[in-house]
Amino acid sequence: MDRPNGLMAGKRGLVMGVANNRSIAWGIAKALADAGAELALTYQGDALKKRVAPLAEELGAFLAGHCDVTDETTVDAVFAEVESQWGGLDFVVHAIAFSDKDELTGRYVETSRENFRKTMDVSVYSLTSITARAEKLMTDGGSILTLTYYGAEKVMPHYNVMGVAKAALEASVRYLAVDLGKQAIRVNAISAGPIKTLAASGIGDFRYILKWNEYNAPLKRSVTIDEVGQSALYLLSDMSRGVTGEVHHVDCGYHTVGMKAVDAPDISVVKDS
Numbered sequence: 001m002d003r004p005n006g007l008m009a010g011k012r013g014l015v016m017g018v019a020n021n022r023s024i025a026w027g028i029a030k031a032l033a034d035a036g037a038e039l040a041l042t043y044q045g046d047a048l049k050k051r052v053a054p055l056a057e058e059l060g061a062f063l064a065g066h067c068d069v070t071d072e073t074t075v076d077a078v079f080a081e082v083e084s085q086w087g088g089l090d091f092v093v094h095a096i097a098f099s100d101k102d103e104l105t106g107r108y109v110e111t112s113r114e115n116f117r118k119t120m121d122v123s124v125y126s127l128t129s130i131t132a133r134a135e136k137l138m139t140d141g142g143s144i145l146t147l148t149y150y151g152a153e154k155v156m157p158h159y160n161v162m163g164v165a166k167a168a169l170e171a172s173v174r175y176l177a178v179d180l181g182k183q184a185i186r187v188n189a190i191s192a193g194p195i196k197t198l199a200a201s202g203i204g205d206f207r208y209i210l211k212w213n214e215y216n217a218p219l220k221r222s223v224t225i226d227e228v229g230q231s232a233l234y235l236l237s238d239m240s241r242g243v244t245g246e247v248h249h250v251d252c253g254y255h256t257v258g259m260k261a262v263d264a265p266d267i268s269v270v271k272d273s
């Protein structure tokens with residue numbers, strides 16, 4: 001594959017959260033590989049391995065194994081594999097979240113204890129558990145990046161417990177940035193605008209949310225996984241070496257807007273087909 005700018009030449013990193021070629025993690029992995037990084041990818045279970053293996057091959061990446069973040073033995077195995085292949089690590093992408101889709105609709109107040117725990121475990125604690133392992137391999141500094149959403153800051157329809165989880169994730173970014181700063185390990189987040197992915201399809205009325213963003217974001221469109229990938233490249237490379245604890249919005253500017261644009265049409269909920 002062509003390596004146009006070599007910004008990441010000599011850097012090795014683990015990308016966690018590719019499910020298919022629509023995943024945000026895939027957009028990030030492509031941008032990193034294009035910039036000359038060596039990559040390792042994880043997958044969640046055999047069903048996704050079938051999709052992730054050819055994608056890894058496309059980028060010349062190796063598969064670091066199955067990872068279910070609720071099973072710490074799988075997380076340990078992935079980091080052991082990375083250590084045995086590379087001996088060290090320069091960056092990690094954490095693009096992992098989960099909540100029961102039955103609770104990503106209707107009222108937040110009806111969130112069950114079980115799904116609250118599961119959502120927090122998979123979508124929030126996993127960043128801390130992965131960072132703790134990455135720290136040991138980042139002997140020469142490093143950069144860790146996670147993915148969040150504006151629903152952490154403002155109430156979004158149906159985002160519910162995932163919004164609460166993303167708020168906790170963004171707070172984790174700040175605490176981890178302080179813990180790891182002395183070792184020149186940086187921890188940041190990209191707050192991406194809505195993108196149609198497997199995870200997003202679980203959110204109620206997602207097409208409506210996407211349309212609303214397209215009509216009302218300053219750039220009058222929604223963001224792509226390739227654009228998130230380019231911004232991730234900045235945060236994972238030495239270009240951002242003075243940046244940590246940051247939540248960077250890559251959302252076509254939607255977070256700056258206070259109300260519906262006067263020229264945006266009034267739209268009603270469009271049901272997913």
Ligand SMILES: NC(=O)c1ccc[n+]([C@@H]2O[C@H](COP(=O)([O-])OP(=O)(O)OC[C@H]3O[C@@H](n4cnc5c(N)ncnc54)[C@H](O)[C@@H]3O)[C@@H](O)[C@H]2O)c1
Binds near residue numbers: 192
């Ligand atoms: N799509 C959007 O609109 C959007 C916007 C902002 C932020 N995000 C965030 O981006 C990240 C990536 O999501 P995506 O939209 O690319 O969807 P996706 O479905 O492509 O990726 C989600 C990934 O999470 C992984 N995952 C879920 N539970 C896991 C577990 N227990 N152990 C290990 N991995 C697990 C899945 O295997 C999958 O690879 C998520 O954190 C999501 O919240 C998405």
